[in-house]
Amino acid sequence: MTDASQPDMQLETLPQERSRAMQLWGRFRDHKGGIIGAAVFLIIIIAVTIGPYIHTIDPQFLDIRSKNQGPSMLHPFGTDNLGRDMLAQVLAGGRLSLSVGMVAMALSLFLGTVVGLLSGYIKWLDGPLMRLTDLFLALPLLPLLLVIIMLFRETLRAIFGPETGIFILIVFVIGITSWMHTARIVRGDVLSIKNQEFILAAKSGGTREYNIILRHLLPNVMSSIMVSATLGIATAIITESALSFLGLGFPSDFPTWGRLLYDGANFLQITPSRVLWPGLAISLTVLSVNYMGDAFRDALDPHKVKH
Secondary structure, three states: OHHHHHHHHHHHHHHHHHHHHHHHHHHHHHOHHHHHHHHHHHHHHHHHHHHHHHOOOOOOOOOHHHOOOOOOOOOOOOEOOOOOEHHHHHHHHHHHHHHHHHHHHHHHHHHHHHHHHHHHHOHHHHHHHHHHHHHHHHOOHHHHHHHHHHHHHHHHHHHHOHHHHHHHHHHHHHHHOOOHHHHHHHHHHHHHHOOOHHHHHHHHOOOOHHHHHHHHHHHHOHHHHHHHHHHHHHHHHHHHHHHHHOOOOOOOOOOOHHHHHHHHHHHOOOOOHHHHHHHHHHHHHHHHHHHHHHHHHHHHOHHHOOO
């Protein structure tokens, strides 16, 4: 009887999961800003992924005779002071900037979720973990980032190479300095869930603590984690751009949007487009991700469900 009933139970849960997904999609679709943001973000991802196969100019190709040119048919975004094509550099920089943002966001979410779950569920860990969170929140992040990068930059470049070493360093630095808000949000959700009946029933049934955390608590805080994920991408992209603008990010041979801003700042009066295009790319990406985060938050908020 038990074996025969298991497929029936699984078949019953599939329509429920599908209907819930459709409800979430319907609420997300009602948020016009979220739809526009998702469309813009998707266009940006497609552009930086497929664009180099369409616009095939090497971003590091030097053509001194074409330096400091404005937009043209051959160079739609113009050229820099060394004659490199700006469109090719913006596309290449987008791949690096988005990669840094997503990987740093994943690291930040992992740390914040682990700290939040343990702090909210295990009472004796709540005090130490929250004081650690407060300590990180109290640190001046930009000077801390600068110090860490200055200390470990050359070492990691020598071990992993110029691009991989800087990528690892920047992702690590952004990840370990941006997990605190996620930890606080997850902790608050866990505190409100852990005394509910299904958690108490799991405890009384002899379920192990780690199974309760993974199977019962974690799925119920996924909505907050998803919102933090969208906002974390925007924060990581802005932080990487700020570091690159200060000259502490990737070298000029590996352009990111922030590095393109840094390199073009001295030529603002000669070719303003050098700053316009990477700045516009950063702004559109951050705005679209923020709108998507607002839409996810509204779609997953049970108090905003329309009856």
